[in-house]
Amino acid sequence: MANPPVAVELLNEQFGPHPAHVPPGGWVGRAQPEKIIKTHCCFCGMQCGIQLKVSKNQVIGFEPWEEFPFNRGKLCPKGVKRYLQGGHPDRLLTPMKRVEGQGFVPISWEEAFETTVREIKRIQAQYGPDSFAMLSGVSLTNEKSYLIGKFARLALKTANLDYNGRLCMVSAGAGNKKAFGLDRASNSWDDIVHAEVILLAGTNVAECSPITTDYIWRARDRGAKLIVIDPRVTPIARTCDLHLPVKPGTDSALLLGILRVLIEEGFTNEAFIAEHTSGWEDTKAAALAMSLEEVSRISGVRVEDIQKAGRMWGEAKTSFLMHARGIEHSTKGVDNVVSCINLVLATGRIGKKGCGYGTITGQGNGQGGREHGHKCDQLPGNRDISNPDHRAYICSVWGCTDEELPGKGHTAPEIMEMIHAGEIKGLLSICFNPLVSLPDSNFTAEALGKLEHYTAIDFFLNETAYHADVVMAGSLHEEEEGTSTSAEGRVIKINKVVDPPGEARTDTSIILELAKRLGAGKFFDHFTDSESIFNELRVASKGGTADYFGITYQRIVDEMGVFWPCPEEGHPGTPRLWEDYKFKTNDGKAHFNAVTYRPPAEEVDDEYPIVLTTGRVVSHYLSGTQTRRIGGLVDLCPDPYVEIHPTLAEKYGIVNDQWMRVESRRGHVVLKAKVVSTIRPDTVFIPYHWPGKKAANNLTNRAYDPVSGIPEFKRACVRIAPASGPEQ
Amino acid sequence: MIHLEQVQRADTVQTTPIVCMHCEDPACAAVCPADAIKKTPDGVVQSSLKPRCIGCTNCVYACPFGVPKYDAQIDQMMKCDMCYDRTSVGLKPMCATVCPSGALFFGTPEELAAERSGTPINEFIFGGKKVRTKVYLMVPAGTRALTVSTGALVRKSDLKQVVRQDG
Ligand code: SF4
Numbered sequence A: 001m002a003n004p005p006v007a008v009e010l011l012n013e014q015f016g017p018h019p020a021h022v023p024p025g026g027w028v029g030r031a032q033p034e035k036i037i038k039t040h041c042c043f044c045g046m047q048c049g050i051q052l053k054v055s056k057n058q059v060i061g062f063e064p065w066e067e068f069p070f071n072r073g074k075l076c077p078k079g080v081k082r083y084l085q086g087g088h089p090d091r092l093l094t095p096m097k098r099v100e101g102q103g104f105v106p107i108s109w110e111e112a113f114e115t116t117v118r119e120i121k122r123i124q125a126q127y128g129p130d131s132f133a134m135l136s137g138v139s140l141t142n143e144k145s146y147l148i149g150k151f152a153r154l155a156l157k158t159a160n161l162d163y164n165g166r167l168c169m170v171s172a173g174a175g176n177k178k179a180f181g182l183d184r185a186s187n188s189w190d191d192i193v194h195a196e197v198i199l200l201a202g203t204n205v206a207e208c209s210p211i212t213t214d215y216i217w218r219a220r221d222r223g224a225k226l227i228v229i230d231p232r233v234t235p236i237a238r239t240c241d242l243h244l245p246v247k248p249g250t251d252s253a254l255l256l257g258i259l260r261v262l263i264e265e266g267f268t269n270e271a272f273i274a275e276h277t278s279g280w281e282d283t284k285a286a287a288l289a290m291s292l293e294e295v296s297r298i299s300g301v302r303v304e305d306i307q308k309a310g311r312m313w314g315e316a317k318t319s320f321l322m323h324a325r326g327i328e329h330s331t332k333g334v335d336n337v338v339s340c341i342n343l344v345l346a347t348g349r350i351g352k353k354g355c356g357y358g359t360i361t362g363q364g365n366g367q368g369g370r371e372h373g374h375k376c377d378q379l380p381g382n383r384d385i386s387n388p389d390h391r392a393y394i395c396s397v398w399g400c401t402d403e404e405l406p407g408k409g410h411t412a413p414e415i416m417e418m419i420h421a422g423e424i425k426g427l428l429s430i431c432f433n434p435l436v437s438l439p440d441s442n443f444t445a446e447a448l449g450k451l452e453h454y455t456a457i458d459f460f461l462n463e464t465a466y467h468a469d470v471v472m473a474g475s476l477h478e479e480e481e482g483t484s485t486s487a488e489g490r491v492i493k494i495n496k497v498v499d500p501p502g503e504a505r506t507d508t509s510i511i512l513e514l515a516k517r518l519g520a521g522k523f524f525d526h527f528t529d530s531e532s533i534f535n536e537l538r539v540a541s542k543g544g545t546a547d548y549f550g551i552t553y554q555r556i557v558d559e560m561g562v563f564w565p566c567p568e569e570g571h572p573g574t575p576r577l578w579e580d581y582k583f584k585t586n587d588g589k590a591h592f593n594a595v596t597y598r599p600p601a602e603e604v605d606d607e608y609p610i611v612l613t614t615g616r617v618v619s620h621y622l623s624g625t626q627t628r629r630i631g632g633l634v635d636l637c638p639d640p641y642v643e644i645h646p647t648l649a650e651k652y653g654i655v656n657d658q659w660m661r662v663e664s665r666r667g668h669v670v671l672k673a674k675v676v677s678t679i680r681p682d683t684v685f686i687p688y689h690w691p692g693k694k695a696a697n698n699l700t701n702r703a704y705d706p707v708s709g710i711p712e713f714k715r716a717c718v719r720i721a722p723a724s725g726p727e728q
Numbered sequence B: 001m002i003h004l005e006q007v008q009r010a011d012t013v014q015t016t017p018i019v020c021m022h023c024e025d026p027a028c029a030a031v032c033p034a035d036a037i038k039k040t041p042d043g044v045v046q047s048s049l050k051p052r053c054i055g056c057t058n059c060v061y062a063c064p065f066g067v068p069k070y071d072a073q074i075d076q077m078m079k080c081d082m083c084y085d086r087t088s089v090g091l092k093p094m095c096a097t098v099c100p101s102g103a104l105f106f107g108t109p110e111e112l113a114a115e116r117s118g119t120p121i122n123e124f125i126f127g128g129k130k131v132r133t134k135v136y137l138m139v140p141a142g143t144r145a146l147t148v149s150t151g152a153l154v155r156k157s158d159l160k161q162v163v164r165q166d167g
């Protein structure tokens, strides 16, 4: 039984989100901090250095950390306001259980653990070990990610562990592995500053990875040209040199067109291609198979602009290409990623100063989290769970047999489909709010209602946890020590700033206690603190592509971060990959991947004639569990809205600020219109951070990339109409 | 205390942070009947003094840059004071320290000119009246003073002009 025990409105009243505000006139007379601790912001892959002020075991403020080299004191609004999570009224302070008709009532930790373990054992005895799944998240540190990977396999004994990075980094990871044999941005951000041309493909950097704008502007001040591919004029696109307003879901066609221009106008680097790559002939043939006229017709970008882009990219001597979810949230996510890499390889601009490429990790620890084990097909060090050698090595580190180590499990969306189909009966989740973040929220809600048991670990009661039987009060980012890995591949140190409040416990201690009670203590009992987990992670990652062996806590502190791979303690780390052109693929070369354009999963028709695309805003993070509780951020963007071009709005009789209904084959929302000329006239945009009746994911499509399993959040087909008011 | 304004959101995503320009001859202080707005010897125009401020909002209307804000909850005018608590002890103001895109910068006009393209200026002409300020604004190279008129600074974006229509 896993439906909310009482009406959602009652739960909202009790558990929030209640936005915490700065008092009028500021914090007059607030206590001086007892200490100021250096750590990092939790709210995106930039992982900005920040100092938190503490008084009486509570975070009461912040101070920029100007010495930290990546962000040099800079922060976006999320970083500036993150301290308001400290002492938050919605914070979970005890474990709880679901009581029908009453809500969630506090229980002892003993009861929480006992119930959870009893249910795990019952369900697994009845339906088999894989019928109990675990869903995790990459707001967690490397240590917790590693621990959860090991816990799910050896204590929970399930193959079905996956994580919310499935909605984030998996297309980029798969594409990078295909092309380079390794999954990391190829350069530190310092190389952006020295690029003559910068190409941003589907990345709203000003809102989603704000510090990146500083690097781009430093390059522009030196004369760099900026090309932006996006269906909207994002803040960084506003002043760019060339904007390619692509129709959502058609990126691979556009990227083929740019490659074609490079080939036809002689901009390819034949010497580099011959010496350091493979697969060029097929890739070239695929690019030449589609005319620019055809590319233009599919992508909605004018032929002359495609040519301009090819020339701007082609003529430069140095360049940096970055992409993010805009091209990756697609049934062609991996195709789009390799199409970007094809442009980089065709001009041979990689592995040198000012010559770079990188995907921009979205989540706080999206990079490190995926490397170390809570992805359904990976083992620590970015190893492959289906590779016998990789398994043997991890078995030797973990002290288990091959039989004890489950195989490849299902992806997070597949797990939800299997819950819906009754194949998975039990769920343990931490740091993941799939009811808001998976596509087709109505389907997710139905699925959650079918679970026989669900235990959720979190610090605020997120909307998915409303469906839980047991809730365990876990820890916030600032309540546990650990490391994380930024979008650049820089491993940094997260410091403990305060203790978990009330009876809340550290996530690590919860997982370790569960492991012990599940009879797997022998694999976990030696962990005494986060550093001991990190030290095992170092060994487990040794020899893998994401090799952390040479990185220690002390080095991270002394050197303000260390870039992996770092195979030995004396190794300086690797800010820039591929300087030696020795790629990690089977033949040691960088691989071109030929891409043929495929249409998106949903095409417009008379019934659903408009394209919907979704994304983030600067003031919110992921499903909003944290940022919808921070007053200053809520004030910046209190509710979702529909961005719509005046031409389209006029056609439907919709005016600015008016309520409008948006409906897809999956569901609908009623939101206010924001009539703006900064979006394609055939497309509407809704930010996704809200639940329930305001959820953009009521509309999105359960269609996935065949390789990465990422959902097609960036393209669904909808119909629209004016509405008289909000939904009751 | 600074604030952010969206400039004609219908036409552009442009935003602009409103920081106090710290006028050489501040209109806000000139119109204050309670003499609540003081200028420090180093040229920083302070927020209103709490004991003196009567909440009349004259300054809100007088400032040509739209800086002072009246906060009804505390019945007092608040404005950017260049983070005097920070700048008077050698730190940068908070806004310029954290600004992720470098749109706000704290340093001398010479340092700014060396790092950026464009020219820093501190003379603005509002309807024929010249205002000189302590804070500089970056403008295209060659500009000496900026004549401010509504809408003149907005670069509109309309994607209808650049998307292919027949796709
Ligand atoms: S959200 Fe990202 S860019 Fe903003 S302060 Fe935090 S880490 Fe930095």
Ligand code: SF4
Residues within 6 Å of the ligand: B019, B020, B021, B022, B023, B026, B027, B028, B029, B045, B062, B063, B064, B065, B066, B067, B068, B079
């Ligand atoms: S900018 Fe406005 S608030 Fe600042 S000193 Fe000038 S008149 Fe006063």
